[in-house]
Amino acid sequence: MDILLPFLNIVGPDGRQFQMDLEKDTVTIGRFDQFNDIALSPDPQQLITRKVHCTLEHGLYGWWIVDNGSVNRTFVLCGNDVQVVQGRTLSEGESIRILGKLSETGKPGYWELTFSDPLGTRPSGPPLQVAYLEYDWIQARLYRIEGPRRQEIRELRPQEHKLIRYMEQRNWANGNVPVMCSYEELLAAVWGEEAYHTEGDDNHLIWELRKKLEPDPKAPRFLETVRGLGYRLITAPRAKEEA
Template structure:
């Protein structure tokens, strides 16, 4: 039976193959099954990020692969051309995502190949629309919400909120200005350092208080996104310019 949903044909470094349908608009890919929708295992050399090496994300203009600031990077092969993903890359029919999964004794790399296919996908009819995003002024330590030509400052941020925003904005900046999923562990360390008395619940509370200041509807966040069970992403780049 023909597949109605987009899918990935996945080849392991040792040549084994399997197929995965993309049933959600955001699919996480990484080493551990408990943290990801698609687990690339076994990975005995620990070359793949355990919590979200990269994500696949769908919008009106197609499917994108988004590197999550991984150490060993994410690549896309289009025909014979292989390019490192600089933040995010739009996928076309037959493109392959490549993730390093093995190094031989002579340092020859072996890759996971995830070949994308969406033959029944809807094609965009025009250019992307303008969307809103956040911008952080590092020198003045000010946070702004940008919507088209309008700029609005988010006032009265608490010190903990500033620490959280600065850390998440920095992670995005080092990832080509593309939003990175920040784990609970990262955020706890960024906000409270080695203070062991704070928990994931404290991060959730801090996120909720911040959403009430920067989101038009805190229950439907656009700027401070949840990655269920793993952490959060702060939208600090004009993704409309890239089709997001």
């Protein structure tokens, strides 16, 4: 049968091999299958993030690999060149590398996930202008950037400022690459030790904020949902030159 979908050939540090078709536009990769589309297990040394070590995301101009602020990072092997992922496109034959084992002498062993998309659609022109948010910490102002346009988002509530500040700080610590923030993280960031708040409060706050941020709140571009896990704020351009 012809291979119609893009796929990953996956080889573990102990030689385990399998293949995964990329059937969705967002594919999460991590340690546990309860939280991820692709589970890299076993991982007895707990080197891989439990919830979303990294994600593969499909857009108009190909596939992106995005590290989700993981402790041990995500790498891409292109020929003999190994690069730390800070949000980059993934090309045919390149391999994602994720630390999966350390020997007694400290020698690393990696999971290698080699990307292939032989029938992928080729772009006919340059990518679209990048849209993202910018937060001014000193003046506590939020701006929406779309190409040359810069528009201030006004009348934010205190809880919305707390959420934006926390998510922007996570992105900044990850090299200005957007990070998925879990429901638990956002509850703590916005309401602190007020234990009576729930995931529903997160969802309500996100919806109210989307109505201010998004041209279409039902099709969010700036405050994205990561299915079943949390949310991600787009506060820096993802588009970078390919290595």
